[in-house]
Amino acid sequence: MSFNIALTGLAAAQKDLDVTANNIANVNTTGFKESRAEFADVYASSVFSSGKTKNGDGVQTAMVAQQFHQGSLQFTNNSLDLAITGEGYFAMSEDLGSQDFSYTRAGAFKLNEDNFVVDAKGNFLQGFPVDEATGATTSVSLSTSSPLQIPDSSGSPRATSKVYSSFNLDSRETQPTVGTFDSNTSASYNSSTSTTVYDSLGEPHVLQLFFVKKDPVASPNEWDVYSTLDGKNFGTDGVETVAGSHSPIDSFEFTSAGLPNVTPPATTFDDIDLSSDATTGLTSLLTNGASFPDKVTVSWRDEAGTSNKVPTQFAGNFEVKALEQDGATVGRLAGIDIGTDGKVVASYSNGDSTFLGQVAMVRFSNSQGLQQVGDTAWKKSLTSGDPIAGEPGSGTLGSINSSALEQSNTNLTNELVDLITAQRNYQANSRALEVNSTIQQSILQIR
Numbered sequence: 001m002s003f004n005i006a007l008t009g010l011a012a013a014q015k016d017l018d019v020t021a022n023n024i025a026n027v028n029t030t031g032f033k034e035s036r037a038e039f040a041d042v043y044a045s046s047v048f049s050s051g052k053t054k055n056g057d058g059v060q061t062a063m064v065a066q067q068f069h070q071g072s073l074q075f076t077n078n079s080l081d082l083a084i085t086g087e088g089y090f091a092m093s094e095d096l097g098s099q100d101f102s103y104t105r106a107g108a109f110k111l112n113e114d115n116f117v118v119d120a121k122g123n124f125l126q127g128f129p130v131d132e133a134t135g136a137t138t139s140v141s142l143s144t145s146s147p148l149q150i151p152d153s154s155g156s157p158r159a160t161s162k163v164y165s166s167f168n169l170d171s172r173e174t175q176p177t178v179g180t181f182d183s184n185t186s187a188s189y190n191s192s193t194s195t196t197v198y199d200s201l202g203e204p205h206v207l208q209l210f211f212v213k214k215d216p217v218a219s220p221n222e223w224d225v226y227s228t229l230d231g232k233n234f235g236t237d238g239v240e241t242v243a244g245s246h247s248p249i250d251s252f253e254f255t256s257a258g259l260p261n262v263t264p265p266a267t268t269f270d271d272i273d274l275s276s277d278a279t280t281g282l283t284s285l286l287t288n289g290a291s292f293p294d295k296v297t298v299s300w301r302d303e304a305g306t307s308n309k310v311p312t313q314f315a316g317n318f319e320v321k322a323l324e325q326d327g328a329t330v331g332r333l334a335g336i337d338i339g340t341d342g343k344v345v346a347s348y349s350n351g352d353s354t355f356l357g358q359v360a361m362v363r364f365s366n367s368q369g370l371q372q373v374g375d376t377a378w379k380k381s382l383t384s385g386d387p388i389a390g391e392p393g394s395g396t397l398g399s400i401n402s403s404a405l406e407q408s409n410t411n412l413t414n415e416l417v418d419l420i421t422a423q424r425n426y427q428a429n430s431r432a433l434e435v436n437s438t439i440q441q442s443i444l445q446i447r
Contacts, residue, residue, distance in 0.1 A: 003436045008058030009429035012039050015061045016422040023410045024419070031071070031106030031376045032408035034415075038063045068367045071105075071409035073401060079336050080117060082107030083406040086398020088361040091126040091387070092119065092377065096147055101126070103362060103387065105406055106376040117148040121375055124148075127344065127357035128391070135343050135355040142389045145360045148344060150336060155348035157202025160327030161293040163195065164303045165209060166268075168312045168319040169223055171258060173213050181212055181246050183228050188212070190223075191318040197229075198327035199290035202350075205230050207325075211318075212248075221255070221313060224248035229285050238274045238281035238296075249274070249298070254313040260300075268310040269300040328352050338402040342392035361397050362387035 019037040026032040040062040043054075073083050082090070089103035096116075102123065109125055112118045117125040124147035129138045169191065178188040194208040210226040226233065227249050232240050235247040250272050253261040260268050274296040275281035283291040302309040302322035309321050331350030338344050342359035364370060369383030380387055393399045 003433065003440075005056070005058040006429050006433040006436060008042065008060065009432065010426060012037075012059045012061060013422055013426035013429055015064075017419070017426065019064055020415055020418045020422055023415050024412065027408050027410045027412055027415075029106075029376060029408050030108050030405050031104055032410065033066045033068050033071075033105075034408070034410040035064050035066050037061060038065055065368050066370075066372070067409065069409055071406045073404045074407050075404045077403065078110075079338060079402050080109045080111070081403055081405050082109060082338065082359065083401045083404040084361070084392075084398045085401055086396075087363050088392065088397045089363070089378070089387075091142060091145065091360045091362055091389070092123040093126060093147065094123055096124065099143065101142065101387070102373060102377040102379050103370070104375075104377040108405055111150060115150045115152050117150065119375075123377075126360040127342075128360050128389075130343065130355045130358050132354050132356075135345070135358075137358050137391055140360075140389050140391055142360065142362065142387060145389075146357075148357050148359070150344075150356065151333065151346060155328070155331035155333070155350055155352045155354070157198060157200070157330050157350075158326070158328040158352070159200040159291070159293055160197035160325045161296060162303075162326045163197065163207065163296065163298045164301060164322055164324040165193070165195075165298065166300060166302050166309045166311055166321040166323075167191075167193065167211075168314055168316055168321065169211055169213075169252075169254075170318050171221070171254075171313045171315045175213050175215055180244060181210065181224075181226050181248075182243060183208070183210060183226070183231065183233055183246075189226070193320050193323060195323045195325055197296075197325050198329050199286055199288070199292055201288065201290040202329040203288055203290060204329060205286075219253075221253060221261070223252045223254075223313075225250040225252065229282060232285050234274075234282065234285065236272065236274065238284070240285055250300075252311065252313075254311075258313045258315075260310055260312075267307060271300070272298040274298065338400065340393060340399040340401070342400045359392060359400060360389060361392045361400075362389045363397055364388070 016037045019035050023034045039059050042057040042060050044057050084105055089105055091101045092104055093101055109117050109119055126145040127148040128140055128145055173190045176188050178185055182188045189210040189212045192208060192210045194206050196204045197207045198204055208228045212224045214222040225248055226246055233246045234240050236249045252269060255261045282296055300311050303324045328350040331348030331352055333346060334349045335347045344356040346354045346356055365385035366383055369381050370378035371381040373379050390397050
């Protein structure tokens with residue numbers, strides 16, 4: 001009997017050595033979780049045996065339990081390297097459209113030949129669908145998740161539909177010496193400013209605004225605003241005008257305090273809606289086959305509607321406070337950013353940004369019940385429970401760190417101590433086996 005007990009002790013010590021050696025071997029494996037060999041004694045007896053005199057029957061391995069505590073973070077220069085701080089796992093699939101997911105904390109991701117985000121084995125990182133403009137997540141169910149893909153196409157152009165302008169007109173200015181406005185004659189206007197607007201094809205055009213002070217006696221504190229597109233004068237209907245008959249697109253009147261003379265609660269002048277009809281509007285000024293939206297609005301304020309950024313007429317030099325527009329030309333992919341909430345944002349050279357998706361994260365009721373499948377990945381089992389999906393940073397799910405990797409949580413110092421302990425246990429059980437063998441040999445030699 002003692003021979004068998006010693007054998008179970010050797011097997012247990014060997015298992016302890018194997019687990020410790022595996023931990024040490026994976027000390028540099030990204031996302032690796034160390035294991036711990038857990039043992040239980042063996043005890044067997046019948047209803048007629050005496051429990052007072054029964055000894056144990058050895059030891060057995062009850063479980064090799066993985067320890068899912070947090071590993072330290074190693075920061076990198078790759079924005080696709082992701083580390084989870086807190087609870088949670090990345091969801092991965094072997095094939096496009098597959099619902100057979102594996103789960104990992106190893107976030108060393110890269111792009112494959114089709115620009116999908118994959119790991120070293122080619123498994124696809126899953127993401128939740130989001131609204132491209134706002135980034136709002138539309139679903140957090142794994143059944144609606146899909147592999148994240150980084151687009152390699154250029155950013156689409158966006159035609160200008162709104163122009164925002166705010167400025168200070170110098171109250172000390174006098175009426176221009178040339179009475180008829182002509183954009184080519186500087187003596188016919190007091191000040192001017194310009195911005196670049198974009199048509200439906202993303203081609204840039206110069207929109208210029210000219211400010212002309214009226215007769216300070218007949219019309220005090222009043223100004224006319226004229227405009228050109230690529231040097232072509234046009235009126236409020238967007239139709240090109242001819243020299244000598246240019247009409248203003250707006251007229252301003254300021255109070256004696258230099259502020260817009262408007263009826264409260266309004267704080268600035270009314271917007272101007274420039275027609276963009278293909279035959280009579282701004283689109284008719286184009287010769288490249290492109291178009292502008294049906295209506296191009298010019299707002300006399302900044303885009304944020306800041307109360308102190310409205311047109312003024314103070315005794316100071318002409319100053320542009322705001323000059324913005326909402327169009328964009330064709331852009332190329334400039335960078336990828338992943339936030340702590342897992343939102344993946346593509347930035348383009350034209351200033352646009354698009355939300356591509358949100359990294360899917362899951363958690364389990366019992367992580368130690370997960371089934372190991374290798375490559376630092378796990379799959380659900382009966383004891384782990386079903387995966388519970390959610391947005392990073394919500395509930396008990398952890399957050400995501402971009403340009404970082406979670407290192408192995410193996411403590412090398414502890415493992416080396418455990419290695420010595422397991423070795424001593426093995427030697428002790430070997431000695432017990434040797435003593436048992438010596439005793440049996442002595443019995444066999446009795447004559």
